[in-house]
Amino acid sequence: MKGSTRANKVFSEESTSLPGQKFGRLKNYPDGDESPSPPNYDPDLLGGEETSTSPFTKSPWSTHMYSKEHTSPEAAGEPNFSPNVLMGSLVREEGHIYSLAASGDLLYTGSDSKNIRIWKKQNEFSGFKSNSGLVKAIILANDKIFTGHQDGKIRVWRVSTKNPSNHKRVGTLPTLRNLLRCSMKPSSYVEVRRHSSKVLWIKHFDAISCLSLSEDKTLLYSASWDKTFKVWRASDFKCLESINAHDDAVNALVAGFDGLVFTGSADGTVKIWRKELQGKGTKHFFSQTLLKQECAVTALAVNPEATMVYCGSSDGLVNFWEREKNLQHGGVLRGHKLAVLCLAAAGCLVFSGSADMGICVWRRSSEGDHICLSVLTGHTGPVKCLAVEEDKEATSGEKRWIVYSGSLDKSVKMWRVSEQAPPMVPNQKHQHYTSDGYCVPMLSSAPSFASRTSMGSRRI
Numbered sequence: 402m403k404g405s406t407r408a409n410k411v412f413s414e415e416s417t418s419l420p421g422q423k424f425g426r427l428k429n430y431p432d433g434d435e436s437p438s439p440p441n442y443d444p445d446l447l448g449g450e451e452t453s454t455s456p457f458t459k460s461p462w463s464t465h466m467y468s469k470e471h472t473s474p475e476a477a478g479e480p481n482f483s484p485n486v487l488m489g490s491l492v493r494e495e496g497h498i499y500s501l502a503a504s505g506d507l508l509y510t511g512s513d514s515k516n517i518r519i520w521k522k523q524n525e526f527s528g529f530k531s532n533s534g535l536v537k538a539i540i541l542a543n544d545k546i547f548t549g550h551q552d553g554k555i556r557v558w559r560v561s562t563k564n565p566s567n568h569k570r571v572g573t574l575p576t577l578r579n580l581l582r583c584s585m586k587p588s589s590y591v592e593v594r595r596h597s598s599k600v601l602w603i604k605h606f607d608a609i610s611c612l613s614l615s616e617d618k619t620l621l622y623s624a625s626w627d628k629t630f631k632v633w634r635a636s637d638f639k640c641l642e643s644i645n646a647h648d649d650a651v652n653a654l655v656a657g658f659d660g661l662v663f664t665g666s667a668d669g670t671v672k673i674w675r676k677e678l679q680g681k682g683t684k685h686f687f688s689q690t691l692l693k694q695e696c697a698v699t700a701l702a703v704n705p706e707a708t709m710v711y712c713g714s715s716d717g718l719v720n721f722w723e724r725e726k727n728l729q730h731g732g733v734l735r736g737h738k739l740a741v742l743c744l745a746a747a748g749c750l751v752f753s754g755s756a757d758m759g760i761c762v763w764r765r766s767s768e769g770d771h772i773c774l775s776v777l778t779g780h781t782g783p784v785k786c787l788a789v790e791e792d793k794e795a796t797s798g799e800k801r802w803i804v805y806s807g808s809l810d811k812s813v814k815m816w817r818v819s820e821q822a823p824p825m826v827p828n829q830k831h832q833h834y835t836s837d838g839y840c841v842p843m844l845s846s847a848p849s850f851a852s853r854t855s856m857g858s859r860r861i
């Protein structure tokens with residue numbers, strides 16, 4: 402898929418970066434200018450069809466805060482008020498948003514325009530550009546940024562110590578040195594049915610689907626549509642292992658607790674791999690199959706306390722397993738009408754983004770039960786990626802999070818979500834909270850939908 406063309410070049414060449422254009426701080430808009438509720442979902446959006454553009458064309462960031470004429474439900478004493486509100490929208494006509502990463506007040510966004518943009522406090526701070534391959538994944542590791550691309554390569558960027566807005570490419574995985582060394586050994590080549598040829602085992606020959614770091618951040622994991630995942634040493638970018646993990650594309654991977662790695666695939670399985678010491682290094686061995694089903698596995702997440710594993714599927718369901726019960730199946734979260742495309746966990750909250758254009762906010766109790774606090778709506782295309790950071794401005798006694806959601810509608814939205822938000826009314830399950838905090842009815846099929854639907858490609 403191709404993003405729309407741009408009139409002005411903002412990014413520098415691949416090896417360096419320049420500060421981007423500065424934009425004003427978030428502006429308040431009248432209540433009538435808030436982002437509209439999405440129309441019925443069009444499956445063609447997954448195929449990259451163009452969507453309608455945002456009305457906010459003067460600045461990429463717009464806000465959805467309360468105006469003076471519109472008193473918030475909280476102040477008015479409305480019983481159904483939720484602190485979960487839409488704070489702003491970022492719209493850039495340069496491609497669908499495929500990846501996000503947040504750290505402190507910095508937000509990294511990747512799209513099919515090959516650009517990685519950096520935002521600081523809702524202002525465009527900097528950016529850099531890759532020569533090829535849309536940006537499928539972004540992960541931050543201290544002073545380095547790893548990006549995974551459609552062309553099967555991983556690129557490494559480093560922040561300048563003199564100017565934090567400058568980013569320089571310092572490597573590509575696999576490195577040229579490793580490629581040359583491996584190419585001299587016949588044993589380094591493996592057969593690939595798709596291409597009816599042999600390729601080096603250290604190379605991904607299909608798109609990178611996701612990246613993850615080990616608990617101690619010494620190992621980088623990359624999953625690919627080539628049915629493998631690879632293990633890289635983060636310090637010198639050396640490929641240590643390549644594991645033939647699944648019978649179809651590996652859509653999701655997350656490095657979890659106790660040296661475990663979880664992988665999810667279009668073949669409908671979730672597998673566990675155990676990292677073990679072997680000689681001077683480590684090796685990964687298959688441990689067990691956690692899930693086996695007909696529909697594709699599309700997303701995985703482990704909560705920060707490392708007590709739960711979550712799995713999203715193309716049937717719109719989220720399964721979860723509990724660590725304290727030896728990864729026994731804990732239940733199913735039913736909140737979407739279409740495929741779950743991304744998951745994120747923070748505190749006691751779990752966020753699931755879907756092709757139905759909504760984001761479900763789930764709260765986990767100490768007993769392991771989950772309740773849906775709200776459904777965040779506003780995107781006009783599938784929600785492809787999520788990133789979460791703690792809200793430092795939360796009042797004493799309240800735990801709040803800033804949630805960023807990237808969509809195939811070419812926008813990024815910024816939400817404020819509270820762990821103390823009231824749940825959906827028990828006797829009126831089919832409700833959601835709009836961006837202005839009011840509780841309104843939803844379609845009766847939205848909160849609980851378990852039937853399987855055809856989503857076209859099982860790769861995401």
